[in-house]
Amino acid sequence: MRSAFWRVLGLASCLAVANFLAPPAPAQEKDKVFKLGIVTFTSGPGAESFGTPGWNAAKRLIEAFNRGGELPAPYDKIGFGGRKVEVSVIDESGGTTKQVQELRNAFDRDNFDAIIGYISSSNCLAAAPVAEEMKKLLILFDCGTPRIFEDREYQYVFRNSSHATMDNVAIVRYLQKRKIKLATAAGINPDYAYGRDNWKDFIQSLQKVLGTKTGSELWPKFGAGQYGTEISALLQTNPSIIHTSLWGGDLQAFILQAAPRGLFKNRLVAIMAGDHVLHPLGKRMPEGVIIGARGVGGPFAKQSALNDWLVASTQKHEPGVLPSQAHYRMTQSVLGLKSAVEKAMAANGNKRPTTEQIAAALRGLEWDTPSGKIKMALGNGHQAIQANAIGVTKWDQKLNRMIVTDVEVFAAECVNPPAGIKSEDWIAQGFPGAKCD
Amino acid sequence: MSSRYAIPLLAALTLVILVVLGKLLPAWCVFLLVTAFAKGLAALGLVLIIRSGLLSFGQGLFYCAGGYGAGLFMLWGGVHDAALLVLAGGLVALVLGAVIAPLLAGYRSIFFATLTLALSMLAHGALTKADFLGGSDGLNLRPPSFIGFQPANSTESVYALYVFACILVVVFSLACRVHFNSVRGLLSLAVRDNEIRVEYLGSSVRRVISENFTAAAFLGGIGGALNAIAVAHIDPELAFWTTSGEFVFVAILSGYLSVAAVFASSIALEFIRSFSSQYFPNAWQMSLGIFMLASILFLPNGIGGLLQRRKKRMKGNKPA
Numbered sequence: 001m002r003s004a005f006w007r008v009l010g011l012a013s014c015l016a017v018a019n020f021l022a023p024p025a026p027a028q029e030k031d032k033v034f035k036l037g038i039v040t041f042t043s044g045p046g047a048e049s050f051g052t053p054g055w056n057a058a059k060r061l062i063e064a065f066n067r068g069g070e071l072p073a074p075y076d077k078i079g080f081g082g083r084k085v086e087v088s089v090i091d092e093s094g095g096t097t098k099q100v101q102e103l104r105n106a107f108d109r110d111n112f113d114a115i116i117g118y119i120s121s122s123n124c125l126a127a128a129p130v131a132e133e134m135k136k137l138l139i140l141f142d143c144g145t146p147r148i149f150e151d152r153e154y155q156y157v158f159r160n161s162s163h164a165t166m167d168n169v170a171i172v173r174y175l176q177k178r179k180i181k182l183a184t185a186a187g188i189n190p191d192y193a194y195g196r197d198n199w200k201d202f203i204q205s206l207q208k209v210l211g212t213k214t215g216s217e218l219w220p221k222f223g224a225g226q227y228g229t230e231i232s233a234l235l236q237t238n239p240s241i242i243h244t245s246l247w248g249g250d251l252q253a254f255i256l257q258a259a260p261r262g263l264f265k266n267r268l269v270a271i272m273a274g275d276h277v278l279h280p281l282g283k284r285m286p287e288g289v290i291i292g293a294r295g296v297g298g299p300f301a302k303q304s305a306l307n308d309w310l311v312a313s314t315q316k317h318e319p320g321v322l323p324s325q326a327h328y329r330m331t332q333s334v335l336g337l338k339s340a341v342e343k344a345m346a347a348n349g350n351k352r353p354t355t356e357q358i359a360a361a362l363r364g365l366e367w368d369t370p371s372g373k374i375k376m377a378l379g380n381g382h383q384a385i386q387a388n389a390i391g392v393t394k395w396d397q398k399l400n401r402m403i404v405t406d407v408e409v410f411a412a413e414c415v416n417p418p419a420g421i422k423s424e425d426w427i428a429q430g431f432p433g434a435k436c437d
Numbered sequence: 438m439s440s441r442y443a444i445p446l447l448a449a450l451t452l453v454i455l456v457v458l459g460k461l462l463p464a465w466c467v468f469l470l471v472t473a474f475a476k477g478l479a480a481l482g483l484v485l486i487i488r489s490g491l492l493s494f495g496q497g498l499f500y501c502a503g504g505y506g507a508g509l510f511m512l513w514g515g516v517h518d519a520a521l522l523v524l525a526g527g528l529v530a531l532v533l534g535a536v537i538a539p540l541l542a543g544y545r546s547i548f549f550a551t552l553t554l555a556l557s558m559l560a561h562g563a564l565t566k567a568d569f570l571g572g573s574d575g576l577n578l579r580p581p582s583f584i585g586f587q588p589a590n591s592t593e594s595v596y597a598l599y600v601f602a603c604i605l606v607v608v609f610s611l612a613c614r615v616h617f618n619s620v621r622g623l624l625s626l627a628v629r630d631n632e633i634r635v636e637y638l639g640s641s642v643r644r645v646i647s648e649n650f651t652a653a654a655f656l657g658g659i660g661g662a663l664n665a666i667a668v669a670h671i672d673p674e675l676a677f678w679t680t681s682g683e684f685v686f687v688a689i690l691s692g693y694l695s696v697a698a699v700f701a702s703s704i705a706l707e708f709i710r711s712f713s714s715q716y717f718p719n720a721w722q723m724s725l726g727i728f729m730l731a732s733i734l735f736l737p738n739g740i741g742g743l744l745q746r747r748k749k750r751m752k753g754n755k756p757a
Contacts, residue, residue, distance in 0.1 A: 042718055042719050043719070043722060088718075089718050090714070090718060091714055091718045091719070091721060093722075094710075094714075095674045095677075095679070095680070096575065096668060096670050096672055096674060097472055097664060097668050098710070098714075100667075100668045100669075100670070101468065101469055101472055101707070101711060102711070102714065104464070104465045104468050104469075105465045105469075105711060105715070107465075108463060108464050108465035108468075109463065109465040109466075110715070121574045122573060122574045122575050122670075122672050122674070125571075125574055125575065125577055125670060126575070126577070126668060126669070126670035126672075128577075129577055129669055129670075130669070133580070133591045133594070134591045135591070145574055147571075147574070151577070152577070191565065191566070192565055192572065192573035192574075193565075193571065193572035193573040193574035194573075194574075196568065196572055
C-alpha cells in the first residue's frame with residue numbers, strides 16, 4: 001500500500017518535472033496565437049453570480065472571434081488582428097498568496113500574452129504590482145475599489161470598466177433627479193471593504209446632495225445567509241430608503257427573507273448592483289426596487305448591433321438568461337483588449353505588437369461595447385469610466401420577466417470623478433467638475 | 438567526523454545546494470519555493486507545539502502578525518531592508534506570543550486548539566474592520582532591498598528573495614534541530630508522554646508549553662513577514678482559519694520527527710496545488726483533499742516518520 005502511494009507520488013512528480021522541462025513550443029507556433037488567461041471565480045460564493053457568467057462571456061466572445069465575422073464592425077476581424085486567441089481559465093479562489101503565485105505561473109510558465117481578471121478587490125490590489133514588476137499586460141475586469149489607480153501609477157495594468165464610486169453616486173443622482181423626498185437612510189452592507197466603501201460613498205453623496213439623515217448601519221457577515229435580525233432592526237427604525245450592496249446568494253437570501261415581512265412596502269430599497277439576481281429570483285423579486293447594474297448593461301442595455309449579438313449568444317447557450325453585470329463587464333474588457341491589440345498592430349506595420357505597444361494603444365483608448373462607450377479617462381488613461389443607469393423593477397406580463405422602468409442614464413463624466421482627484425475627495429468636495437446634462 | 442559538526446556542516450551544504458538550484462530553476466518555480474518556505478517556517482513553529490502533544494489551530498494569528506508587522510514597518514517606518522523587516526515581523530509575533538502563551542499554557546487538547554483558533558479569528562475580524570489598514574482589501578507593500586542591494590528586474594528580485602528565504606530556512610531549521618536534540622527539546626516529548634512525570638522530575642510543564650508556544654509564534658511571524666515581502670500584499674486572510682488549517686496540514690504531513698520533512702511537505706503542498714489548479718481549474722480543491730486523505734491513510738507518521746524509519750533500518754542492518 002505504502003509503496004503504491006510513493007509510486008503514484010513519484011509518477012505525479014515526474015509528470016510535473018516533465019511539464020516544465022518540456023521544450024517550449026516552437027517560436028513560430030507561439031507567434032500564431034494570442035494566449036489569453038481569464039482569472040475568475042470557478043468555485044466559492046462568487047462563482048454563480050459573477051465568476052461563471054464572466055468566464056462564459058469571455059469564452060463565447062473568443063470563440064466568435066476565432067470563427068471571425070460574427071460580431072459587427074469593428075470587431076469582425078478574426079481573433080486579435082488575425083491571430084487566433086487561445087483562452088483558458090484560472091480559478092480566483094484561494095486568497096492573495098495563491099493568486100500572486102498563479103499570476104507569476106501564468107506569465108512565466110504558461111506564457112500568457114495577457115490576463116483579464118479578478119472580481120475581488122483584494123486580489124486586484126495584490127495582482128496589479130506583480131504584473132507591473134513582470135512587465136506583463138493585466139486587465140482588471142470587475143473589482144470595485146478605486147484605490148488601485150488612485151494610490152499608484154501603472155504602465156502595464158488597466159481596468160476596462162468603471163470603479164465602484166459611480167454605482168453609488170448614480171443612485172443619489174437618481175433620487176435627486178426624480179425629486180424623491182427622504183427623511184432618513186439606512187444601509188445593510190456586507191462586512192468587508194467592498195460593503196464599507198459602497199456605504200461610505202452612498203451616504204456621503206446623499207448627505208451632500210439631499211441632506212438626508214443617517215439611520216441605522218447594519219453589517220451582516222459576508223455569506224451570512226440569514227438576515228432575520230437585520231430585517232427586524234430595519235423595520236423598527238423605519239428609514240425612508242435602504243441602501244444595499246449585498247450580492248449573489250446573500251442578496252437573493254436577503255430579498256427572499258425581507259419581502260414577506262414587508263420591508264419593500266412603503267419604503268425605497270436601492271440595490272447598487274441588482275441586475276444579476278433578476279433572473280434567478282424571477283417573480284419573487286419585488287417590484288418598485290431601485291437597482292443599478294454597474295454600467296448601462298443587463299436590463300438597461302440600449303439596443304445596438306453589439307448588444308443584440310451579446311443577448312443572442314447568451315440565450316443560445318443559456319436559454320431564458322439575459323446577460324448581466326459580469327457578462328457586460330467581461331465583454332467590454334475583452335473588446336477593449338482586442339481594439340488595443342489591433343490598433344497597436346496597425347501602428348506596428350501589421351506585425352505582432354509587443355506588450356509595451358499594446359499597453360500604449362490601450363492607454364486613453366475609447367471603444368464601443370454592448371454597455372456603451374468606454375473611455376480610459378482616469379489613472380493616466382489606465383482606468384475606464386462609463387455611463388451608468390438606474391431604474392425601478394417592474395414585472396412584465398408579456399415578456400414574463402422583471403424589467404426596469406423610470407430609467408435614468410447618467411453620462412460617465414456625471415457620475416465618475418475627473419482625472420487627478422481621489423473619489424473620496426471628489427464626493428467630500430461636492431462633485432467638482434461633474435458634467436451632467 | 439564528530440556528530441557535533443555533522444549537523445551544521447549538513448546545513449551549510451544544504452544552503453549551497455539550494456542556492457545553486459535556484460539559479461537553475463525557472464523564476465515561477467523559485468517564487469513558488471519562496472512561498473513554500475514562508476509557510477514551512479510557520480509550520481515548523483507549529484511542529485514545536487505538536488511535539489509537546491498540543492495542536493494549535495491559530496498559527497495564522499502569528500503569520501498575520503508577522504506579515505502586518507513587517508508590512509507596516511515598511512509603509513510607516515520607511516524601512517525596505519528585507520532582513521530588518523523579517524526581524525520586525527518576527528519580533529511583533531514573538532511579543533504577541535509571549536503575552537498569549539501563559540494564558541493558553543493551562544489548556545490541553547481541543548480547548549487549546551479552539552482557543553488558538555478563536556484568537557486568530559478575533560484578529561481577522563478586527564483587521565477586517567480596520568479601515569485605516571485597508572480593511573479586508575489589505576495593503577500593498579513595495580519591493581524590498583537586500584542589505585543595500587536593490588534588484589533591477591523581476592527575475593533578479595525573485596532570486597534575491599529566494600536566497601534570503603533559503604538562509605532563513607537553513608538557520609531556523611538548524612536552530613530547531615539543535616533544540617530538538619537538547620534536553621529542553623526532549624522535555625517537550627516527555628510532556629507529550631506523561632505530564633505528571635515531567636513535573637515530578639522538577640520541570641514545569643506550563644513553562645515548556647509557554648516557551649514552545651512563544652518560539653512557535655516567532656517562527657510564524659518570520660514566515661508571515663517573508664510571505665508579506667514576497668507577495669507584496671497583506672490582508673486579514675493571513676489570520677483566517679484556512680491559513681492556520683494549511684499549517685496544520687503541512688505539520689501533519691511532515692510529522693514531528695524531522696525538520697527537513699516540514700519543508701518537503703510545504704513544497705509538496707504548494708506544487709500539488711499549483712499543478713492541480715493548472716490542470717483542473719474546476720476541481721483543484723478536490724485534488725488537494727484526495728492528497729490529504731491519501732497522506733493520512735498511508736503515511737500516518739508523516740514524511741518525517743518515513744525518513745526516521747529508513748535511518749533506523751540502516752542502523753539495524755549494521756553488524757553489532
